[in-house]
Amino acid sequence: MELSKIKSSLEDGLLSFPITDFNHKGEFNTETYAQRLEWFISHDVSSVFVAGGTGEFFSLSATEYEQIVNISAKTVAERVPVISSVGRSTSEAIAFAKIAEKAGINALLLFPPYLTECPQDGVFEYAKTIIQNTSLPVIYYNRGNGVLSAEYIKKLADVCPNFIGLKDGTGNMQDLNDTIKTVGKRLSYIGGVPTAEIIAEAYLSIGVNTYSSAAFNFVPELANKFYKSLRAGDKATVEEITKSFYIPLVRLRGKKNGYAVSLIKAGAKIIGKSAGDVRPPLTMPTDGEVEELRQLIEQNK
């Protein structure tokens, strides 16, 4: 796929992050996953990020990853770009990248290293090594122990032509603004905090036109309406949906670590599009919380 098509899909449109389907044994379910992707594409999405955070990348085996990228590339079939995650360690990330490339994935989302505290120049080397070992375009996910400063993001952009985008996972507007003003149009910028819609206006104000929409998994029309209203400058609708849906969702999410993903799987079940339960170390919401979510969905129909 042409780079310009990938870039423009990242800079304008709804970026969708499908949850990963597990069957009742907790194994990856190719069939329902393919159906989910079709359903995603049937709505207006600019790109599909598979095996992302919402897709429990952190819990997938290499075998499952291969199944996911294969079925994704095959199902989406170049209609929109498909981006898959890589990370964990330099060698594993490179191995994941090879699997993705072979499957026909269009770009990669690079996650931070596993566990260890690490310095700026070390994270830079980690990212550089991985990006230089793939021919695919790469988006770096600035998050957790792998957060890079504006200066290192710039350096990475200077030495890696296929480093094309930055996904922010921090919500730190000061540092993000520094980065964007310093690095400029060389990169595409994506908002990537949990339930990113809650700060979408702030993101947009500094040049982050798109964001990861996890809620799209269970309220696709609403997620789309929100995005379009945001971009059209329809502040009244943005405010209305924020108040009626995203604020209650964010407050529910705040009840337990990991609910940024768990609630999405619960929502998918509620609308009859179950992808099974989350895997440990995540846990599904309680019955009471599921009921709260059900009412929230109901009220926003």
Add this chain to the structure above:
Amino acid sequence: MELSKIKSSLEDGLLSFPITDFNHKGEFNTETYAQRLEWFISHDVSSVFVAGGTGEFFSLSATEYEQIVNISAKTVAERVPVISSVGRSTSEAIAFAKIAEKAGINALLLFPPYLTECPQDGVFEYAKTIIQNTSLPVIYYNRGNGVLSAEYIKKLADVCPNFIGLKDGTGNMQDLNDTIKTVGKRLSYIGGVPTAEIIAEAYLSIGVNTYSSAAFNFVPELANKFYKSLRAGDKATVEEITKSFYIPLVRLRGKKNGYAVSLIKAGAKIIGKSAGDVRPPLTMPTDGEVEELRQLIEQNK
């Protein structure tokens, strides 16, 4: 002063935060402080916040506070609203409020309690008690150990008619957006992170029209130009000044705790408007850093 005038000054215009003048013995210098206020007013400011964070409120004695609010009210003489800080403990805050009220101050900026960890409902009681014990309008400074959630801000607005504004000291866009969308126009909102210009666009996008400008103390024209460009939607100028001035300033500020204030006093010295040195627990920048700041000012003339 009419409340409507105070409210409109908070919602539109440059909010200025003068540093506090100390002489060579470290004592408050009324004379140069009065001159500073005149100089402030001679530029286009919508209000003056005296004895604020930039004014080292945390280091002032009650006697000095009284001198400051007296000279401020007298000097500004209702040309624009003068707001002074209160805080530390419930009883001290009430005492400060009485001093301010007697001096003719127009509104108060309420700081968080001293030191102790405290729960949401306790901070709410702290703020409520103080606000209910003054007839002046009060802005709450959401910061440090006293950060209130959207729900408690709303509750405070419901029970205290003279609670008129929220100054954000967190930079947490998620919670601030929740608060603004939940509480709405009942309050005025002010951006109050250190060097707030660095996230001014994000603030504005969710309805925070104004912010505390500390840099105004040494680059008043630039600070004004930035604010006017921001409000006029002149993104090019905002970007240019952010890149040429605010990003380098923020990076310099990041070198040491407390430099958000120390660099301002250094800047005032550089332009020949010295207010003396900061008091402990703050420290003045090194010669090298002062030189860096001097060049930054020079390049932005």
Add this chain to the structure above:
Amino acid sequence: MELSKIKSSLEDGLLSFPITDFNHKGEFNTETYAQRLEWFISHDVSSVFVAGGTGEFFSLSATEYEQIVNISAKTVAERVPVISSVGRSTSEAIAFAKIAEKAGINALLLFPPYLTECPQDGVFEYAKTIIQNTSLPVIYYNRGNGVLSAEYIKKLADVCPNFIGLKDGTGNMQDLNDTIKTVGKRLSYIGGVPTAEIIAEAYLSIGVNTYSSAAFNFVPELANKFYKSLRAGDKATVEEITKSFYIPLVRLRGKKNGYAVSLIKAGAKIIGKSAGDVRPPLTMPTDGEVEELRQLIEQNK
């Protein structure tokens, strides 16, 4: 009082921290406070820290402080050292110190500055200035925004002869061990995390022989028994009391910010020695929590 007597009281014995008595209007109650002090002394305490963290120092006015130190010095009457807190800002701390000195207080406990982020050398100046402006011996409370490194503690000990002790408020064993091994016997060391008994063994292992006992306010015999068992190396009793009392207390305390103090006032009420309620920004425990505390006290009689 001779310095050697003060020093030895800090290094061996139960350091007691009385809560501050407020009447039903929330005003300081001299009479019941004096009775409380007598009751404290009647048990085996090596010293009394008045207007400390447990005594809500952060919520006291200067007038109340004066009343507290006066009644304390008069009541205790040199039977054991009385130490009172100072802090907030350099000038206020010096003013508090003068009041304490005039009242006949034997030593001071210096708290960190109000609110502001501050650098190591700035905190050092803050502490040095205050310590050099009093003739009383001073203990520095290493806590919150005022935590000093081993190197700065050493420097402070070098320049201030009347700096006699360090109270740890961090629980950071690495830095505390560095400090103690670096500074050595020049200072006395006191454990000062909330419910300090929970890490008393660890403190003792690196030379911190004493700690602040807040629970002494409502279980004085148990608090004494714990301390004596600890110092006698009676590990079985230490373990037993930790399991039956301090672990449940710490878990209850973890339920809400500020409960390190609130639960102590609740406990005092339960045993019929009420000092009234905590002031904002603290809040009293719920009925359910008070009942839990009551049972805990009952089970440990």
Add this chain to the structure above:
Amino acid sequence: MELSKIKSSLEDGLLSFPITDFNHKGEFNTETYAQRLEWFISHDVSSVFVAGGTGEFFSLSATEYEQIVNISAKTVAERVPVISSVGRSTSEAIAFAKIAEKAGINALLLFPPYLTECPQDGVFEYAKTIIQNTSLPVIYYNRGNGVLSAEYIKKLADVCPNFIGLKDGTGNMQDLNDTIKTVGKRLSYIGGVPTAEIIAEAYLSIGVNTYSSAAFNFVPELANKFYKSLRAGDKATVEEITKSFYIPLVRLRGKKNGYAVSLIKAGAKIIGKSAGDVRPPLTMPTDGEVEELRQLIEQNK
């Protein structure tokens, strides 16, 4: 190997954590690694933890891991227990465990999950699933996003007979003491903060008899002398070595994220036992820091 032998090795003796040998291409070097293990065993170690944090577990591929556990089991040949790490995700951890078991490893050290925020009950499920899917005894490494409370550690001990030990990676004495007093002798406890010797006395005081010694890689005699002095109650020697060696080492380590590992590889080079450089996201110390380390080693000969 009998469980009792493994348990006693964990509760008494120096636990050694060899760095992982990489050649000049950055590939695992079996030969020099085997020599390193022999050299380790030739000193008095109670057990060998291979592919641990110091061994850059986070940067190893599955293939390298297999090589490491194979050569380790073969080289050590049951002279002392060999423990290898597992982690990242449930499925990967189980896969690593199978490799280790097949190689003849004696026990496992379970690391926290990759990246994601997770709740207590989710981490519990993660650990339980992995522990129940191996026949080897497992030590849980309480660290990072996978820190379990006393209650969940107890629950895990109740349901998993082959859960035999807890390695603390937090240095949080309050919670660790709660855990140890709550769970008791059912588990063995290991101190596992970086440069654990710096808090070894505190650990020992609450029943943590052993700790991970990374410095053993380049100062084995000193590390052994420290451990023996600690256990013998020779406080003077413990203090002396802490002051002359561990405090300077810890301060040097504090200069950059990841130096807890990087300095160990630098130390190994200095003494002529190079294992090559650390992999990204870690970085080697600067020349100046290496020189500082060299002098520190020299002074402690």
